[in-house]
Amino acid sequence: MMRLSLVGIGSGNPEHLTLQAIRTLEGADVILLPRKGDEKTELADVRRIIVRDILQTNPKVVEFDYPQRDEKTPKYLDGVNTWHDELAAIWAGLITAEASQKPGDDLCVALMVWGDPSLYDSTLRIAERLLAQGMTLSVSVVPGVTSLQMLTAAHAIPLNDLGAPVIITTGRQLRDQGWPQGADTVAVMLDGQCSFQHLQPNGVRIWWGAYVGMPQQILCEGPLSDVADDIIKARAKARAEHGWIMDIYLLRR
Incomplete structure (x- = not known):
């Protein structure tokens, strides 16, 4: 065997x-x-x-x-x-x-x-x-600790609002289909294109993290309309410095 x-x-x-x-x-x-x-x-x-x-x-x-x-x-x-x-x-x-x-x-x-x-x-x-x-x-x-757990821990936030559902999706789906129906909280993985920039940002908050759990961890959070450009720039800079990047983010409206 x-x-x-x-x-x-x-x-x-x-x-x-x-x-x-x-x-x-x-x-x-x-x-x-x-x-x-x-x-x-x-x-x-x-x-x-x-x-x-x-x-x-x-x-x-x-x-x-x-x-x-x-x-x-x-x-x-x-x-x-x-x-x-x-x-x-x-x-x-x-x-x-x-x-x-x-x-x-x-x-x-x-x-x-x-x-x-x-x-x-x-x-x-x-x-x-x-x-x-x-x-x-x-x-x-x-089973192992996931980047989603590390993201919420790093930002010290709960994954969901009280009694509310969460949808976990990919950057490709967010970009092509828009905000998923059925939840006001969306966790986005596998997004190499910063697909949040295709959303209507008003009333949306983002918690973003790259290399979560590693020494080079980078975090950013705030209203999407205020921090979207900062995240895009930070992501591009980190990828250029390290040659690779793994990031994840949570959106809540």
Whole structure:
């Protein structure tokens, strides 16, 4: 039997690892560690620090290069599915190679996931592809602290108004569909275009954060009409300085 554990590791601060996450990683035979190019070495470095400084065992670490998604594909979901197929093929090859070195024994493979595997992350969908291909594999999830939790904690605000719903969506949806119906609070993830600038700003407040939980964390909040330009400039500057950026924001009207 081969076991694959998808372990949420939070949003960049090793201190946010749960005891369950640590124990799962310590019990792994192999940890797969993705490299996402020179511009995003910090993402791999956080994972390396966890293995080096936090784990009390010495699991084998296998690093692999993350394929780039073809953003020129006319249909967004077609490009994403092709990308996921490529990742599934890489995972399958690495897991099969490790299993061949332990014939007759169980193999425990772990993969550290930024944030939580269940919230706007692709690892569970990629794991489903392995199962669909017929791999004898059990998949488990260890939840992690999400960037949404880190955002509300950093700004010291509740996620929702009293008795009120929240909608979690993407920048692409906000830009193309406008304000979602059914809630006055909207959490927006995966927004590389600052899609809030397409909204009518009057009466809307924004709480924005980049690199939440990491040493380079940046925060900004206020009426959208007052701080939208500041956020756009801060985001562009941070991306230029670091070569990458992950940000998230909450809107409330």
